[in-house]
Amino acid sequence: MMKQVIIVFIFLALTIFSWFAASxxxxxxxxxxxxxxxxxxIIHFFFKIILERAVxxxxxxxxxxxxxxxxVSILYVIVLILxxxxxxxxxxxxxxxxxxxxxxxxxxxxxxxxxxxxxxLIILVSGTYRVGDRIEVNSKFGxxxxxxxxxxxxxELQEWVxxxxxxxxxxxxxxxxxxxxHINNYTKDNPFIWDEIRLPITYDSDWKDxxxxxxxxxxxxxRDLTIAAQEQRSELNKKYYLSDGMKGPAIxxxxxxxxxxxxxxxxxxxxxxxNLHDKLSRLILxxxxxxxxxxxxxATMDITVTSAN
Numbered sequence: 378m379m380k381q382v383i384i385v386f387i388f389l390a391l392t393i394f395s396w397f398a399a400s401x402x403x404x405x406x407x408x409x410x411x412x413x414x415x416x417x418x419i420i421h422f423f424f425k426i427i428l429e430r431a432v433x434x435x436x437x438x439x440x441x442x443x444x445x446x447x448x449v450s451i452l453y454v455i456v457l458i459l460x461x462x463x464x465x466x467x468x469x470x471x472x473x474x475x476x477x478x479x480x481x482x483x484x485x486x487x488x489x490x491x492x493x494x495x496x497x498l499i500i501l502v503s504g505t506y507r508v509g510d511r512i513e514v515n516s517k518f519g520x521x522x523x524x525x526x527x528x529x530x531x532x533e534l535q536e537w538v539x540x541x542x543x544x545x546x547x548x549x550x551x552x553x554x555x556x557x558x559h560i561n562n563y564t565k566d567n568p569f570i571w572d573e574i575r576l577p578i579t580y581d582s583d584w585k586d587x588x589x590x591x592x593x594x595x596x597x598x599x600r601d602l603t604i605a606a607q608e609q610r611s612e613l614n615k616k617y618y619l620s621d622g623m624k625g626p627a628i629x630x631x632x633x634x635x636x637x638x639x640x641x642x643x644x645x646x647x648x649x650x651x652n653l654h655d656k657l658s659r660l661i662l663x664x665x666x667x668x669x670x671x672x673x674x675x676a677t678m679d680i681t682v683t684s685a686n
Contacts, residue, residue: 384425389418409464416460424453445527448490489553493527496552500524505555506562511647513561517548520648527552541651563647567613569606570647572654576661577636577674584637587671588628591641594660595626598653599643606644636674 392414428449436445499505501524506512510521512531518541519531533546563570578587596603603625613619626643641661645653665671 384421392418412464413461416464417457420453420457420460424449424456489551490527492553492556493551496555497524497526497528499555500529500552505560506565510565511563513563514550515554515558517550519543519548522547525552541648566616567609568646568648569602569609569644570650571642572645572650573643574641574654574658574661576639576641577633578639578665579636579672579674582637582672583668583670584630584639586668587665588630588639590664590668590671591639591661592626592628594664595628595641595643595657598657598660599626599645602644602646635676 392411395411395414429446506521506524506529508521508524511519511534512521517531517533518535519533521529522532523530528549528551531548531550533544533548534541536544536546538544576587576591578584607624610619610624626641629640629642631638631640641657643653643657665673
């Protein structure tokens with residue numbers, strides 16, 4: 378802070394000195410020199426002391442503070458160049474061309490900044506997602522822990538970790554992605570999602586009894602969830618058009634070359650998918666192991682060995 382104040386005083390002293398020198402001595406371009414030093418003093422004071430030191434330092438998020446500081450530094454140079462062009466170029470046509478070139482440079486240099494800034498405004502105004510939502514965007518999956526002016530911060534899930542478990546990493550995604558990317562929001566308006574457990578059983582198993590046993594377990598364990606999801610669906614119908622769909626757990630049967638596959642489908646909270654999946658899997662496994670008529674299938678291979686003689 379003190380260093381920047383000293384620089385401002387040096388610029389101010391040079392400005393005063395140039396004014397006196399221009400009034401005493403016949404130096405070339407006195408008005409341009411005086412105006413250059415004066416505007417340099419004003420611009421440096423505004424950007425380096427007021428903005429960088431007094432405003433940017435109050436931003437708590439380090440990444441946002443760094444990015445805005447870089448933007449201010451770029452704007453400092455751009456405004457200074459514009460001021461010098463205005464002072465030293467008198468021809469209006471040349472001045473117009475010069476401003477056009479500078480404007481093109483600004484557009485290129487700050488295009489990501491403006492894109493992310495507009496994305497941040499859209500997110501905050503439209504409510505595309507909010508802090509606490511679970512989203513997936515640009516192959517990144519996680520829970521939102523902060524929405525900044527330029528970036529959205531996620532507590533990352535999945536990646537090398539199975540299911541919906543956290544990795545421990547904090548991921549920052551530029552807000553500009555909202556302008557041209559698809560966003561999957563797992564919790565906005567509706568916190569319920571569908572999950573499935575796939576269970577292969579042998580063809581000689583009593584699949585009808587297996588279907589009945591499993592359905593009883595799933596219905597019992599998800600009864601409250603199903604009721605809550607149906608109530609939520611009724612609320613959603615007031616906001617969106619929803620076609621009639623499955624309203625409770627179900628089991629779909631698929632015949633393969635090796636076994637009968639039971640696809641067990643049920644509702645769960647987005648944040649509890651892994652836990653409920655584990656709980657139901659354990660209960661189903663414990664139950665079917667009590668009945669010898671139901672056998673879990675596994676991939677097998679028949680190998681034929683023939684004698685060389």
